Amino acid sequence: MITLSGVQKSFGPNRVLRGVDLTIAKGESMVIIGGSGTGKSVLLKSVLGLVTPDAGTITLDGQDVTKGDRDAFLARFGMLFQGGALFDSLKVWENVAFRLLRGHLARPKAEAREIAIEKLRRVGLKPETADMFPAELSGGMQKRVGLARAIAASPEIIFFDEPTTGLDPIMSGVINDLIREIVVEMGATAMTITHDMSSVRAIADKVAMLHDGVIRWTGPVSEMDATPDPYVQQFIQGRATGPIAAVR
Amino acid sequence: MILTSPLASLGRATQAMLAATGRVALFAAAIVSHIFRPPFYPREFGQALMQIGWYSLPVVGLTAVFTGGALALQIYSGGARFNAEAVVPSIVAIGMVRELGPVLGGLMVAARVSSSIAAEIGTMKVTEQIDALVTLSTNPLKYLAVPRVLAATLSVPVLVAVGDAIGIAGGWMVGVQRLGFNSATYLQNTADFLEVWDVTSGLWKGAAFGFIVAVMGCYHGMNSGRGAQGVGAATKAAVVGSSVLILAANYLLTEVFFSA
Structure with missing residues (x-):
């Protein structure tokens, strides 16, 4: 609460x-x-x-x-920002798996990527999106990636x-x-x-x-x-x- | 009232400058303290090394070659007034490694790197990417500033060393091709009069200038105002601030290294 x-x-x-x-x-x-x-x-x-x-x-x-x-x-916590706030220098999957690649929630890279692709699928994005950069996505797709990132570590x-x-x-x-x-x-x-x-x-x-x-x-x-x-x-x-x- | 208002303005400006100096010093101290504490970000450090070190090589190299050539011409024409043309190789070498290599290299890196760091981090702030880092349990200072400052501090001395060599080569080229020096004699004179401390003092300066450039870029980026105007102002402040600090630090370091 x-x-x-x-x-x-x-x-x-x-x-x-x-x-x-x-x-x-x-x-x-x-x-x-x-x-x-x-x-x-x-x-x-x-x-x-x-x-x-x-x-x-x-x-x-x-x-x-x-x-x-x-x-x-x-x-x-997970958070979806107004403009997406995706990291331009990272690929889409790296954005989604950001928390899973660092800190005490860190997992092996392959596993983190797999989770990221699963979360992308959950928000209606194809696996091919994973290796794109945020600048290559439309506004709606960026919001979905932001949403995937917000839920990637299954926050409460x-x-x-x-x-x-x-x-x-x-x-x-x-x-x-x-x-x-x-x-x-x-x-x-x-x-x-x-x-x-x-x-x-x-x-x-x-x-x-x-x-x-x-x-x-x-x-x-x-x-x-x-x-x-x-x-x-x-x-x-x-x-x-x-x-x-x-x-x- | 009329008499005291200029003093009040001066006081306010001095106070603001001292406050800004204090904030930058605290920011730099925080970065240094984070360098030695985990987590570390080797990938970001590697990328920063490429951006700051490798991609600055062409601009530093070009600056050095023209400076070395111009220096040779200046010393030759100046030295001709008292029949001292023969000092061209040694003065070019000492001038490049002690002073012009680190200072001009530092200023070129300030123009290229400080601005890009400030603009990149400033844009990240404006687009809430810095806030996003915090919500993803990542310290922005550690993730964004530490790799850049470390990379600049380590790579600018290397750039200075390369710039020194290219600058001396520029002087040699002009000396041999334009001023009629014998190639072997020119190189012999360069080597004979150059001491190890001449070179290492320049490299220490390079490290200090690299630190200044990256700290100023990160500081102004992280404290950028809103919108395009805010990012533009942060970029300008980073370049101006780091350039002035490089020149001030150069004087102080020269005093420390070479005052009798």
Whole structure:
């Protein structure tokens, strides 16, 4: 279980997170929605320690994430970055098997390659893709490789940062379905940040809306459409008018 | 107020420069400490050796051959004023191995390597590849900076040695073909007046310059701003910073090595 209590983060005068409280149960798929620039990525990166909060605590299974063995902590996570964040200088299979070629999860090269090809197949990519470089792939293929890398070491928790940004609706649907299937199949805890409502409906068990540095609303995805919260309603209906300023 | 504002600006600039110096020094110290601690990345080190050492050979070689030739012409025409044309071989050799080989080699590597390291790492930062490394339990400093710094520190002295030889050959070529020196005598004079310390001092300088070049490239890359402008600024800062530091370090090392 991931618990965030009173998490705050500012960048200079810009107070991005103003006291975020959120709990993500084990095996649950939580999707965080909110407008651009509301701090969704900062929140996600705070859990991983890529950003250090100014105040508040973040715990994983009751253990403060800033304490203990960092490598063991990170080994429990997989992450799909918004742009894929694939390493340009490495072949696709080496990207996917990155964690399996180094550190305490290291395996023989042949075995790591075999696992990488299997994971690529799992995300719908042919084995021939394995020996290509990221620059030779389309945006959708890069997202799939990023997804394969996120699940390569069978993590307990997977983070997805804007998984469908920049993709056409059909490819977005493919990625959303893949994420849902993989999360269910692995029994993983998932935290996704997005402002794509089709992703929310396809991926989420629960939804949390981040606005003005705090969690404005949280609940099961099945209750999202019926909530009277005007912020949530404006966001999911994509209205320009409402309590959320269109110009920020 | 009008009188004190220039002083305040000067103070702020000095403070910023000292802070930046401190940050670079801490960054360099962290890299050095990681050189001796596992995990090690031999493949990345090998790739860095190729990129920094092998692929810099043509530019260093060309720089050296033209510098050696020009030096021979300068010393000949200058020496002719007091009938000292005969010193051309020894001065070319000493000038190349002590000073011009390491400094010009270092500056050429700074232009070629520091910029490419800063741009590559800066782009990795902008595209979240550095964050991805962290989430994959890999220390970016160890994975990206240590192999490059180690490779530059070890390969630039080799480049300097090759550059020295090519520079001396450039001087010999001009001396023999253009200035009428006897080939055997030119080479004999070069060998007679050159001491081992002349050569090794230049190689130590090369090692120091290689370290500076890679540290500055990595530092500015890892602290790059956002977007193309941020990467461009980081690249520029890496080249300017490493070039100035090479010249400053050259003076300090010359003081240490050769002050009476």
